[in-house]
Amino acid sequence: MNIQNMILTLQKHWSDHGCILMNAYDTEKGAGTMSPYTFLRAIGPEPWNVAYVEPSRRPADGRYGENPNRLYQHHQFQVIMKPSPDNIQEIYLDSLRALGIEPLEHDIRFVEDNWENPSLGCAGLGWEVWLDGMEITQFTYFQQVGGLDCKPVSVEITYGIERLASYIQEKENVFDLEWTEGFTVRDIFLQPEYEHSKYTFETSDLDMLFQLFNMYEKEAHRQMEEGLVHPAYDYVLKCSHTFNLLDAKGAISVTERTGYIARCRNLARKVAKTFYEEREKMGFPILKQKGEAINEQA
Amino acid sequence: MSKRDLLLEIGLEEMPARYVTSSMVQLAEKIEKWLTDKSIDFGAVQLFSTPRRLAVRIKDTAEAQNDINEEAKGPARKIAQDENGNWSKAALGFTRGQGVSVDDIYFKEVGGIEYVYVDKFIKGQPTISLLPELKDIITGMSFPKNMRWANQDLRYIRPIKWIIALFGDDVIPFGITHVSSGNETRGHRFLGRDAVIKTPEQYESVLLEQFVVADPEKRRNMILSGIEKLEKDQDWAIPVDEDLLEEVNNLVEYPTVLFGRFEEEFLQLPQEVLITSMKEHQRYFPVKDRDGNLLPFFVTVRNGDDRYLEKVSKGNEKVLRARLSDASFFYKEDQKRDIGTTLKKLDNIVYHEEIGTLAEKTIRVQKLTGELSSALRLNENEAKITARAAKIAKFDLVTHMVYEFPELQGYMGEKYALLMGEPKEVAAAINEHYMPRHADDSIPPSDPGAILSVAEKMDTIVAFFAIGVIPTGSQDPYALRRQASGIVQILAEKKWDITLEEIIAASLEEIEARGILKRDRTETLADLVQFFKARVKHLLNEMGIRYDLIDSILENQIGNVASLAERAAVLDAKKQMAGFKESLEALSRVMNIAVKCENKADVSPSLFENESEAALYDKYQSVLTDYRTASNETDKFELLVSMKTEIENYFEHTMVMAEDQKLRSNRLSLMKEISELINGFAAMNKILVS
Numbered sequence: 001m002n003i004q005n006m007i008l009t010l011q012k013h014w015s016d017h018g019c020i021l022m023n024a025y026d027t028e029k030g031a032g033t034m035s036p037y038t039f040l041r042a043i044g045p046e047p048w049n050v051a052y053v054e055p056s057r058r059p060a061d062g063r064y065g066e067n068p069n070r071l072y073q074h075h076q077f078q079v080i081m082k083p084s085p086d087n088i089q090e091i092y093l094d095s096l097r098a099l100g101i102e103p104l105e106h107d108i109r110f111v112e113d114n115w116e117n118p119s120l121g122c123a124g125l126g127w128e129v130w131l132d133g134m135e136i137t138q139f140t141y142f143q144q145v146g147g148l149d150c151k152p153v154s155v156e157i158t159y160g161i162e163r164l165a166s167y168i169q170e171k172e173n174v175f176d177l178e179w180t181e182g183f184t185v186r187d188i189f190l191q192p193e194y195e196h197s198k199y200t201f202e203t204s205d206l207d208m209l210f211q212l213f214n215m216y217e218k219e220a221h222r223q224m225e226e227g228l229v230h231p232a233y234d235y236v237l238k239c240s241h242t243f244n245l246l247d248a249k250g251a252i253s254v255t256e257r258t259g260y261i262a263r264c265r266n267l268a269r270k271v272a273k274t275f276y277e278e279r280e281k282m283g284f285p286i287l288k289q290k291g292e293a294i295n296e297q298a
Numbered sequence: 299m300s301k302r303d304l305l306l307e308i309g310l311e312e313m314p315a316r317y318v319t320s321s322m323v324q325l326a327e328k329i330e331k332w333l334t335d336k337s338i339d340f341g342a343v344q345l346f347s348t349p350r351r352l353a354v355r356i357k358d359t360a361e362a363q364n365d366i367n368e369e370a371k372g373p374a375r376k377i378a379q380d381e382n383g384n385w386s387k388a389a390l391g392f393t394r395g396q397g398v399s400v401d402d403i404y405f406k407e408v409g410g411i412e413y414v415y416v417d418k419f420i421k422g423q424p425t426i427s428l429l430p431e432l433k434d435i436i437t438g439m440s441f442p443k444n445m446r447w448a449n450q451d452l453r454y455i456r457p458i459k460w461i462i463a464l465f466g467d468d469v470i471p472f473g474i475t476h477v478s479s480g481n482e483t484r485g486h487r488f489l490g491r492d493a494v495i496k497t498p499e500q501y502e503s504v505l506l507e508q509f510v511v512a513d514p515e516k517r518r519n520m521i522l523s524g525i526e527k528l529e530k531d532q533d534w535a536i537p538v539d540e541d542l543l544e545e546v547n548n549l550v551e552y553p554t555v556l557f558g559r560f561e562e563e564f565l566q567l568p569q570e571v572l573i574t575s576m577k578e579h580q581r582y583f584p585v586k587d588r589d590g591n592l593l594p595f596f597v598t599v600r601n602g603d604d605r606y607l608e609k610v611s612k613g614n615e616k617v618l619r620a621r622l623s624d625a626s627f628f629y630k631e632d633q634k635r636d637i638g639t640t641l642k643k644l645d646n647i648v649y650h651e652e653i654g655t656l657a658e659k660t661i662r663v664q665k666l667t668g669e670l671s672s673a674l675r676l677n678e679n680e681a682k683i684t685a686r687a688a689k690i691a692k693f694d695l696v697t698h699m700v701y702e703f704p705e706l707q708g709y710m711g712e713k714y715a716l717l718m719g720e721p722k723e724v725a726a727a728i729n730e731h732y733m734p735r736h737a738d739d740s741i742p743p744s745d746p747g748a749i750l751s752v753a754e755k756m757d758t759i760v761a762f763f764a765i766g767v768i769p770t771g772s773q774d775p776y777a778l779r780r781q782a783s784g785i786v787q788i789l790a791e792k793k794w795d796i797t798l799e800e801i802i803a804a805s806l807e808e809i810e811a812r813g814i815l816k817r818d819r820t821e822t823l824a825d826l827v828q829f830f831k832a833r834v835k836h837l838l839n840e841m842g843i844r845y846d847l848i849d850s851i852l853e854n855q856i857g858n859v860a861s862l863a864e865r866a867a868v869l870d871a872k873k874q875m876a877g878f879k880e881s882l883e884a885l886s887r888v889m890n891i892a893v894k895c896e897n898k899a900d901v902s903p904s905l906f907e908n909e910s911e912a913a914l915y916d917k918y919q920s921v922l923t924d925y926r927t928a929s930n931e932t933d934k935f936e937l938l939v940s941m942k943t944e945i946e947n948y949f950e951h952t953m954v955m956a957e958d959q960k961l962r963s964n965r966l967s968l969m970k971e972i973s974e975l976i977n978g979f980a981a982m983n984k985i986l987v988s
Contacts, residue, residue, distance in 0.1 A: 067627075069620055083448040086459075086476070089311060093487070103488040107600040107610045109549055110349070112314035114443070125445040125456075127312060132613025133580050133598065141447050141457075152449045167613065172620075250646075258651065 001100055003075075003165050004180040007053055010077050010159065013095045014051035019079060022052035027234050028241040031056050031117075032078030032158055036233055039120065039268075040275050041080065042145045042154040046286035048082045053161070057241065059248035062197035065190045068173040072196045073189070075161040083152035084141060092129075092139065092157055099168065107132050115140045119240065119264045121147035121272070124156070136164045146272020200248050209251075213242045213260075220267050229275045236267045300361050301341070302466035304329075305498035306432055307353035309460035309484055315349065315548035317442060317455060319514065322347035326354045328435045337364045338425050346501070346512040348551040350459075350484070353512060355498050359465070363422030370396050372414035375405055389414060426465050433472040436461070450475045460484060467497050486510050486551050489603060509552040509603065518547050521599055524555025525583065528597060532557075535586045536597055539577065546581055550601035557585070557597045558615040564622040565594055567629060570709045571699065575621045578705060580614070628698035632710075637718055641689075643696040652765045653814055656692050659757060662808050664688045666753040669804050674794050676745065684746040687727035690715065691750060694728070708732040734784045741788045748788050752801065755781040760805040763826050764815040782833040789859035790837060798834075798856040802826050830856060838863065843870050846986045853981035864931040865979055872935065877942075879987040884945040885938060885976050886983035891954055892973035895966035905964040910951040914944040918972050925975065938976055945972075 001009070015021050025035040032038060032054035041048040054076045062072035081088065089110070093103060110127040115138065117123075124140035138158040142150045162185070165177045175186035220235035243260050246252050252260060279285075306329065313321065326345050333340050333356070341358030372378065378389035385400045393400050393416060402416045437452065444453035452458075452475050463470035463479040472479050485491050485508025493504050502512050511517045521543065525536050547553070564572065569592055576582040582596040596618065600610050644657040653659070667688040671681045694700050694711035703710075712729035716722060723746060730747025731754055733739055742748040759778050762768070769778050789798060806823060809815055815822065831852050838848045847869045851862060872878050906912050921937045928934045954969060956962045976982055 069624065084457075086448065086457075104602070105606040105609050106613065107602060108488070109601050110312035111549065112312075112316070125443065132610050132617070133582075134613065134617040141445055143445060151446070153445075153447050155447075167616070170616075172616075258648070 001165075001168050002178040002180050003161060003185070006099060006161065006165060006168070007077065009098050010095060011051065013098045014079050017049075017085075017091055019049045019051040019081070022050055024052060024054050027237045028057050029054070029237050030058055030240065030244060032076040033117065033122065033156065034120065034237060034240065035078070036230065038078060038080050038154075038156065039122075039145060040229070040233065040271075042082060042142050042150060042156075043148055043272055044276050044279050044284060045152065046082075046279065046284050047290050048080060048154070048286070051077070051079045054078050057196075057244070059196070059200040059244045062193065062200050062248070064197040065175065065193035068175070071162065071174060071189075072193050072200070077159040077161055079157040080154050082154035084155035088155050088157075089139075092137070096131075099164070101131065101168070110139065113138070119261045120268045121145070121265055126155075131164075131167060134163070134167060136160060136167065146275075147269040148272050148276060200245060204245055204249060206246065206249065206251050209242050209246050213239055213246070216242060217263060217267065220271075224270055224274050227274065227278060229271060229278055232267075232274070233271045236264065236271055239267065240264050301339075301358040302361065303464075303498035304340070304356040304359040304429075305353070305462060305464040305495065305501055306355075306436075307346075307351055307460075307462035307483060307495075307501070308436055308458060309351050309462075310454075310458055311456040312349045313352075313456050313548075314443070315545045318347050318349065318352075318548040319544070321439065321441060321455065322352050322354075322514075324439060325352050325435070328438065329354055329356065329432070332431065332435055333359070336428055337366070337422065338362075338428070339364065345514075347514055347548070348510060348512060348517075349548060350487075350551065351510075351512070353462075353501065355501060360425060362424050363428070365422045366418070366420035368418050370416050370418045371406075371408075372396075372403075372416065375412035375414060378403075378414045392416075426468060426470065429463070429465055429470040430472045432463055432470060433474060436474060462495055464495065464498050484508075486602070489552065511552055514547055517550065517553050518543065521547060521553050521555060524553070524599075525597060528555065528557060532595075533588065534593065534595070535588055535590070536583050537586065538583065542577055542581065542583065546599045549581070550599055552602060554600045554602060554604050554607070555597060556600055556604075556607045556611050557595055558611040558618070559595050560615065560618050560622060562594045564626065565592060567622065567625055568710070568713050570706055571625050571629070571703065572622070574703050574705055575618065575625060578703075579621060580618060582614075582618070624702065625699065628702060632697040632699055632714060633717060637690050637693050637715070637720070640693045640696055644692055647696065650761070650765075652816070653761045654812070656695065658812070659761075660689065660692055662761075662805075662812060663691070663750070663753050663757050665808055666757060666801075666805055667750055670749045670753055670796070670801070673796055673800070674745075674749070676749075680745060683721065683723045683727065684749050686720070687724045687731070687746055687750050688753065690720070690724070691728050691731055691754065734787055736780070737783070741784075741791050745792075748792055752785050752788055753805075755785050756801055756805045757809070759785075759829075760802065760809050760826065761814055763822055763829070764806070764809045764817065766817055768825060768829070778829075779833065782830055783836065786830065786833045786837050786859055790863050791860075793860035795858070797858050798830055799827065802830070827856065834859065834862065838866050841866065841870075843867070844873065846984060847873065847980075850980040850982060850984040853984055854977055861931060865935075868931045868935050869980060869985070873985075877939075881939040881942045882982055882985055882987055884942045886985075887949060888945060888969050889973045889976055889981070889983040892966065892969040894955070895963075895970040897963065898967050898970045899963065901968045901971065902964055905961060907961065908951050910944070910947040911965070911968075914941070914948040914972075915968060917941050917944040918968070918975075922975060931979075934979060938979060938982075941972070 011021055022037050025037060029035065035054055037050050037052060055073055056076050057073045059072060061070045063070045085091065096103065109130045111130050113126060113128040115124045115126065121144065123144045124142045126140035128135040129137040129139055136159065140156045142154045142156060144150060162174050162177060166174060169177055171177050175184065175190060177185045179185055179188055216235045216238040220232045220239065223232035223235065243264060322345050326343055330343060339360040340356045344355040346353035372392040373388045378386055380386065389400060392414065393403065396416050396418055398416045403414050405412045406415050441455040444455065446453055447457040458475055458477050461474065461477055461479040462481055462483055464481055469481050470479060481495050482492055483495055483505065485493055490508030490510060493508050495501055495504050505512045511520065525538060528534060529536055572592060573584050576584050576596050582598045585593045585595040585597060587593055598614055644660060645655055647656040649656050649659050667684055671684050676684060694714055695707060697710060697714065699710050700707050708729040712725045715725035715728055723744060726744055727747040727750055730742030730744060731750040733742045733751060742751050759782055762776055762778055810819065834856055835848055835852060843866045847866060851866045856862060901915060903912060903915060918941065921941055925934055925937050928937060952965065954965045956965065
């Protein structure tokens with residue numbers, strides 16, 4: 001199955017289970033969790049079911065397109081369900097069947113893995129899902145987001161698309177994966193992989209990046225004071241990506257590093273708190289609307 | 299009374315493998331305690347667990363609680379009855395409280411006073427009516443890590459999916475979260491289905507039909523016999539690591555052993571890299587030939603039956619191949635940079651925010667290592683090796699390989715140092731300086747390795763104490779206790795001529811000079827000595843030394859750990875011997891009275907009034923001379939004990955606390971001198987004699 005069909009299959013599957021299908025959020029980020037569709041919507045009592053493909057940028061993992069396993073940018077298929085459904089493991093396993101992975105023919109296990117993202121004040125408990133010894137999915141029950149306790153708890157399911165595809169397509173090199181008929185990952189992504197790696201490690205303008213970080217941070221704070229959570233959060237994401245670029249180039253000394261992470265975390269916490277307050281002011285509209293359904297589940 | 303079997307099964311989403319066994323045991327203990335508290339008789343207790351279930355079956359559980367027949371004592375007769383024999387309010391209240399009437403009262407005399415008594419009989423309740431309390435046992439379980447899920451408030455190890463609670467064939471009704479107890483269990487995720495357990499006896503057999511082996515011991519044996527079969531068929535040797543077996547066993551409900559292979563070229567990687575990739579990352583068992591050489595195969599355990607094994611094996615091979623390719627890449631990359639270049643990166647690694655970078659730590663450890671080398675009078679060559687090892691000991695921490703495989707620190711340091719032309723003693727010391735890595739590990743074999751290990755560990759401990767990070771109770775995030783025990787173990791075995799206090803002081807001085815000390819110096823030092831005393835105590839405990847002997851040895855400073863341990867051993871060996879008690883009493887008398895000496899001065903023989911004083915003084919002088927040159931602790935002990943007769947005579951004829959102030963202080967000075975000598979061996983007056 002090529003990647004395009006994998007994505008279509010997963011979209012169909014999760015859509016059938018009540019997820020809103022979203023598109024990737026248009027700001028650079030290191031993981032699907034950082035999308036506002038996850039980070040913000042996991043906060044507060046309102047139900048939320050969503051699935052989307054998220055291109056995730058990890059500047060430090062850039063390898064000029066030369067490493068068969070590592071990418072500057074890879075793709076995650078992200079699912080969030082709040083509250084976590086009782087049969088979520090079964091729904092997930094059905095998604096593997098839909099991808100042509102028949103559990104009886106493989107060895108599938110749920111291996112403990114607790115997840116933490118200190119720079120976003122997030123923590124969760126769950127598993128990595130192993131398919132014949134390979135980690136193909138991160139499966140997490142959020143316990144805390146932006147420093148706030150999650151109630152109800154969301155479940156987050158993150159498929160590593162390229163990883164899973166390399167298994168399904170039996171390819172050793174990520175660039176050999178077929179995206180759709182006649183197009184490989186190489187055709188589409190090799191040039192940007194090379195250029196972004198070169199940019200990250202060689203040609204980026206550090207002074208500009210430092211300046212940007214400060215500007216983004218200031219703007220995030222300013223917009224939060226206005227109660228404008230989403231614009232503020234966009235700037236938090238920009239801060240985070242800018243920090244990653246600086247860090248990958250080794251421009252941030254160790255002592256400073258802790259300081260920068262703390263600055264991102266403070267922003268994220270503030271955004272989380274503001275988001276909750278703004279939703280509360282609105283009377284948690286989705287909760288009102290779906291209130292009955294929730295009560296039935298509880 | 300008739301009996302039934304009791305079965306409780308908690309069905310869960312997959313628990314962390316490392317907590318399964320302890321949780322199963324906890325559940326059983328809680329149920330046993332509950333039954334005992336409720337006075338319900340029960341038979342054998344059987345424990346079951348898989349990643350998805352914790353279960354306990356109690357055989358022959360009584361139908362009801364035991365009846366209670368007891369005497370209840372009430373108020374004194376004169377309070378219970380007036381002179382006319384009428385019952386007082388106190389008596390009425392007492393009988394009401396006991397559920398009987400005043401007609402049931404009889405009297406009994408206790409200590410010459412008559413008291414009111416009644417016989418109390420409490421009929422045992424039917425067990426089935428009490429069993430819904432099992433709910434509290436389930437919710438009262440405690441786990442190292444808990445989580446919430448969905449809309450539930452309960453915090454638990456993982457979400458609860460089903461509960462079986464059976465007393466014979468009766469379901470014990472209760473509910474937890476949205477789950478109601480019943481008699482339906484779930485089988486293997488893929489091979490089995492849901493199934494009804496009609497009676498507790500059927501538990502294992504019904505589950506087995508659904509491809510779940512509920513008894514962990516049976517699963518374990520299935521894995522072991524699978525491994526043995528492979529060893530026989532393939533002529534392999536597969537060393538079974540107990541921890542790995544335990545973990546793997548708790549990752550599967552129905553185990554099937556299989557093997558896979560990897561490309562022979564990967565065998566060129568250092569063995570530990572291969573083993574770590576297989577064991578730590580993939581939970582595979584590495585495979586060796588009969589001579590102990592690693593082979594390009596691995597063994598893994600699948601959670602399922604033996605169909606499609608080839609597919610599973612192929613998948614696992616692909617994963618391992620990717621990991622080993624990565625490792626090969628790191629191995630090559632790391633060798634492109636020389637040690638000097640790599641070391642520069644330590645400037646950028648913060649060891650701890652308040653303690654500084656790894657480069658700074660290295661400088662402090664180098665200094666301490668140098669001081670130890672000269673204190674221990676190492677020869678020039680050894681000192682050079684130690685110094686070089688101290689300088690480069692941490693370089694492997696910034697290699698790609700150790701970044702990916704942190705557990706290989708030290709091991710990779712040795713490998714790379716050799717490849718980069720360092721002398722083999724230096725390379726060995728890099729690896730050894732992490733030893734002892736755990737409680738059962740041995741100490742560094744070489745002196746350079748041991749010195750570096752002591753210096754590195756001491757610097758860590760002192761630095762954390764200096765910023766106020768001191769282990770308390772179960773809180774020891776930097777494993778300072780283990781490291782302190784490592785130092786104690788090294789000093790005890792190496793028998794170096796150095797005191798623990800000297801090493802602590804040297805390290806503290808360096809920490810203070812670097813501005814890391816954030817607390818009062820004296821207080822920090824006292825905390826450190828106290829902390830190390832606890833580790834020494836631990837060592838002596840493990841040697842099986844009696845606690846009062848340990849206390850007597852640790853009453854004073856720690857000093858030389860090896861001789862301290864030897865003194866403890868001598869006392870322990872002597873404690874059963876004839877005359878030990880008497881000798882100890884004599885020495886203790888000296889020590890006890892010496893406490894009263896306020897100003898010790900030189901003893902003046904001219905102030906002696908009787909023969910016994912002079913005799914003790916002379917004896918003490920000669921003992922002191924021999925003591926200083928004695929070659930072992932047994933001889934020292936014998937010398938101290940040899941003063942016994944003189945001491946006894948002395949006390950028989952001499953009144954230490956004489957009226958005359960001059961006489962008294964001269965006598966006390968002598969007592970003090972002798973006491974100090976004894977104390978240097980042990981605070982003998984703290985030893986218990988029966």
